[in-house]
Amino acid sequence: MIEVKGITKYYGHFMALGDVSFNVAKGEVLGFLGPNGAGKSTTMKILTTYISASEGTATVAGKDVHVSPLEVRKHIGYLPETPPLYGDMTVEEYLKFAGRARGLAGDTLRSRLDAVVNDCGLRPKFKSRVNELSKGYKQRTGIAQALIHDPDVLILDEPTSGLDPRQIIEIRKLIDRLRTNKCIIFSTHILQEATAVASRLVIVNGGRKVADGTVEELGVQSADRQTVRLLVRGGDDSMTSALAGVAHVRRVDKQQGPAGYARFVLTVDGGQPGGRAACEAIARLVQEKGLGLAELAPERQSLEQIFLDLLEKSPGKTAAKAKAEGADKESKPESPKAPEVQDKSTGDDPHATRADTRVIGSSSEIDMPGSAGTAASETAIAMGEAPDPDKTLFVPKPPDREED
Amino acid sequence: MGPVYARELRGYFDSLMGVGIIGAFVVVMMLLSVLLDPLGGGGDWFARGDLSMRTFFGIFPWVAAVVVPAVSMRLWSDDRRQATFELLMTLPIPTWRIALGKYFAGVTFLAAMLAATVVYPLMLSQFGEPDWAPVIGGYIACFLLGAAFVAIGLFVSGLTENQALAFFLGMLICLGIVGLGEMRGLLGDLARTNPESAMMLLVSIPVVGLGLLAAAVGRDKMVGISVTALALVGNVIAYAWRSGQAKPDDAKVSAATTPAGEAVVTTLGQISVLDHFGEIQRGVLNTNGLVFFAGLVVLFVLLNVWSLESRRYS
Numbered sequence: 001m002i003e004v005k006g007i008t009k010y011y012g013h014f015m016a017l018g019d020v021s022f023n024v025a026k027g028e029v030l031g032f033l034g035p036n037g038a039g040k041s042t043t044m045k046i047l048t049t050y051i052s053a054s055e056g057t058a059t060v061a062g063k064d065v066h067v068s069p070l071e072v073r074k075h076i077g078y079l080p081e082t083p084p085l086y087g088d089m090t091v092e093e094y095l096k097f098a099g100r101a102r103g104l105a106g107d108t109l110r111s112r113l114d115a116v117v118n119d120c121g122l123r124p125k126f127k128s129r130v131n132e133l134s135k136g137y138k139q140r141t142g143i144a145q146a147l148i149h150d151p152d153v154l155i156l157d158e159p160t161s162g163l164d165p166r167q168i169i170e171i172r173k174l175i176d177r178l179r180t181n182k183c184i185i186f187s188t189h190i191l192q193e194a195t196a197v198a199s200r201l202v203i204v205n206g207g208r209k210v211a212d213g214t215v216e217e218l219g220v221q222s223a224d225r226q227t228v229r230l231l232v233r234g235g236d237d238s239m240t241s242a243l244a245g246v247a248h249v250r251r252v253d254k255q256q257g258p259a260g261y262a263r264f265v266l267t268v269d270g271g272q273p274g275g276r277a278a279c280e281a282i283a284r285l286v287q288e289k290g291l292g293l294a295e296l297a298p299e300r301q302s303l304e305q306i307f308l309d310l311l312e313k314s315p316g317k318t319a320a321k322a323k324a325e326g327a328d329k330e331s332k333p334e335s336p337k338a339p340e341v342q343d344k345s346t347g348d349d350p351h352a353t354r355a356d357t358r359v360i361g362s363s364s365e366i367d368m369p370g371s372a373g374t375a376a377s378e379t380a381i382a383m384g385e386a387p388d389p390d391k392t393l394f395v396p397k398p399p400d401r402e403e404d
Numbered sequence: 405m406g407p408v409y410a411r412e413l414r415g416y417f418d419s420l421m422g423v424g425i426i427g428a429f430v431v432v433m434m435l436l437s438v439l440l441d442p443l444g445g446g447g448d449w450f451a452r453g454d455l456s457m458r459t460f461f462g463i464f465p466w467v468a469a470v471v472v473p474a475v476s477m478r479l480w481s482d483d484r485r486q487a488t489f490e491l492l493m494t495l496p497i498p499t500w501r502i503a504l505g506k507y508f509a510g511v512t513f514l515a516a517m518l519a520a521t522v523v524y525p526l527m528l529s530q531f532g533e534p535d536w537a538p539v540i541g542g543y544i545a546c547f548l549l550g551a552a553f554v555a556i557g558l559f560v561s562g563l564t565e566n567q568a569l570a571f572f573l574g575m576l577i578c579l580g581i582v583g584l585g586e587m588r589g590l591l592g593d594l595a596r597t598n599p600e601s602a603m604m605l606l607v608s609i610p611v612v613g614l615g616l617l618a619a620a621v622g623r624d625k626m627v628g629i630s631v632t633a634l635a636l637v638g639n640v641i642a643y644a645w646r647s648g649q650a651k652p653d654d655a656k657v658s659a660a661t662t663p664a665g666e667a668v669v670t671t672l673g674q675i676s677v678l679d680h681f682g683e684i685q686r687g688v689l690n691t692n693g694l695v696f697f698a699g700l701v702v703l704f705v706l707l708n709v710w711s712l713e714s715r716r717y718s
Contacts, residue, residue: 011718048494052716073496084491086411088418100407101495145491 001026001153001183002047006056009042009207016042018207019056024200026152029179031198032187033307039207040187041081044157047185048078060153074102077151081158083142087131091122091141094130095148102149116144119174136167143174154178156186160193172197191307203310210310218310225250226275227299228266230282233292235262242289246281248274261294268298408492408505409512412479416513429471430520436463437524457525461542461685465582465678468550473574475513476557477567479506480712484565493712500709503558507705510554518546537687545684548697549677553578555704562708563621573620580613581700585676592669599665601642606668608638 002024009017017039049069063071120140203211248270257263416422437460483489557574594602612635619628680693
């Protein structure tokens with residue numbers, strides 16, 4: 001349905017997009033992922049023919065975006081980053097305008113209007129002025145506008161940005177309902193979004209495509225480590241060194257647990273088999289020591305980690321960062337066989353902050369308590385932004401203890 | 405085109421803004437017509453036994469040069485400011501049809517403004533038997549001139565998302581276009597004594613305007629600034645040339661027939677907005693005048709479409 005063939009876009013001398021190619025088939029939902037400024041919006045603007053690529057081209061429904069832009073536009077429903085709304089109109093008037101501008105009239109317009117109003121849950125606000133709508137309703141009105149002509153291709157630029165969790169879930173459900181007979185591309189810099197609805201991910205960074213595949217495929221592409229969380233009744237420091245001796249365990253972080261318990265966060269290598277072997281060995285170890293095994297939870301590598309790993313490998317990484325990494329390696333030589341042992345007894349829940357999530361299981365060689373800020377600012381550098389530790393780039397993944 | 409036209413027209417009349425502008429325009433036009441009349445005709449408006457709309461039509465080009473850009477400034481700027489610009493530019497409608505939809509909405513609003521001022525001739529008709537022909541001719545002239553100004557405003561509005569900037573630039577271009585024709589006094593004299601420098605001035609003055617426009621809204625400010633600077637240098641050279649080569653009075657007579665001098669004088673006559681306006685107002689609805697105003701409309705609507713389309717490639 002969509003074929004992107006090596007598109008490149010220069011803004012003056014700045015290359016916003018460099019030789020990006022991918023395909024999207026009908027029925028597929030493509031999550032377009034990348035940090036801010038990676039080239040997501042630029043790609044979408046080229047696909048919608050809003051701007052034209054400097055090199056390369058793309059076809060939508062078999063029509064070339066440069067040769068027959070008007071034909072391409074007929075097939076596309078587009079929600080720009082900011083919903084394109086006329087504040088002085090009511091939702092009804094606005095959607096009618098959008099429908100008429102797309103050539104709908106009479107009964108077709110009425111039935112389509114009915115359909116999108118129901119799909120997007122706009123019925124309660126149908127007669128309200130767009131200016132008076134909440135952000136969530138504005139976003140839905142924007143999506144309704146993109147759907148009014150029942151397009152084959154739906155391009156949504158950050159459809160959930162700025163929405164509250166309930167609204168985000170509603171939009172996800174909507175995308176899920178629409179996926180059957182459409183080809184949908186949506187961009188986001190929030191990873192959970194991407195995994196929640198997308199059947200496939202394309203990750204861009206610094207204008208380059210760095211990955212393309214399903215979440216599972218991307219996990220395989222990435223490092224083979226995983227994180228195992230362990231909660232032991234009566235565990236003490238001797239336990240820390242014992243755990244470090246278990247095969248495949250690369251790192252042990254001891255953390256504060258509930259009273260009487262100790263929590264350990266282990267980094268395990270060897271892929272899935274290594275993880276399984278380590279879990280069995282850990283269970284035996286706890287039994288042998290006569291302690292209580294309260295929790296043993298292997299975690300699949302988080303998408304955040306996959307994402308960061310991919311960005312690490314991507315060409316967007318700056319020389320400054322590589323240098324900093326090199327310096328760090330020098331100052332802290334590390335034997336690959338000797339597992340790191342850390343005692344971090346602050347913070348009850350390792351998931352409480354994004355910073356902790358970052359430290360645990362990171363493939364970066366500079367894992368150490370307090371390196372969270374460094375990790376965050378490094379990411380920022382890699383993305384070509386000023387380092388800003390306060391900037392929330394990723395929503396922390398909530399602990400998923402039920403996960404097998 | 406239809407939906408865009410309807411949407412824009414609605415944008416004018418939905419808010420009280422549109423009605424307010426029309427009301428203010430009528431009041432200003434009538435007040436100025438009454439107050440300025442003695443300057444043109446001599447004597448007190450009420451005391452003179454002669455009621456005419458001469459002043460009304462006389463001041464219209466200048467008032468319109470200020471009011472019309474205020475009306476047209478929102479046509480694209482509003483969309484540029486919001487994301488609706490992206491919506492319009494990705495609709496399966498060619499840009500020229502969207503631009504025309506907006507243009508005709510602006511022209512419709514202009515017609516409504518002019519229609520509202522009909523109270524003035526109706527009021528005058530209470531005092532005597534008016535001759536309606538010149539009044540109708542005057543209104544046609546006003547409409548044509550206004551329609552050209554709407555096109556200028558549309559073009560400028562597409563250059564910036566800043567409405568205030570769109571207004572000022574639109575006003576400057578409108579006033580400039582009216583003013584350029586009125587430079588006949590100065591340039592005509594110059595054309596007789598020193599046709600080359602007159603021609604240089606005639607070319608460089610609009611270039612200064614274009615340069616300022618480019619500097620105000622262009623992506624690369626330096627381009628606009630350099631163009632302006634170059635044109636200004638051209639102006640200075642033209643002046644210097646004139647003073648250097650100034651001939652005694654007898655030269656005036658002989659130089660008037662030089663081809664360059666002739667060209668300047670003819671061009672000034674052709675581009676004089678007020679000349680064309682006056683002719684149509686007098687009932688001379690010749691092709692010259694129509695082509696002039698229609699040409700301005702086509703030129704600026706095309707410039708508008710071109711400037712918007714070229715944004716896709718920048």
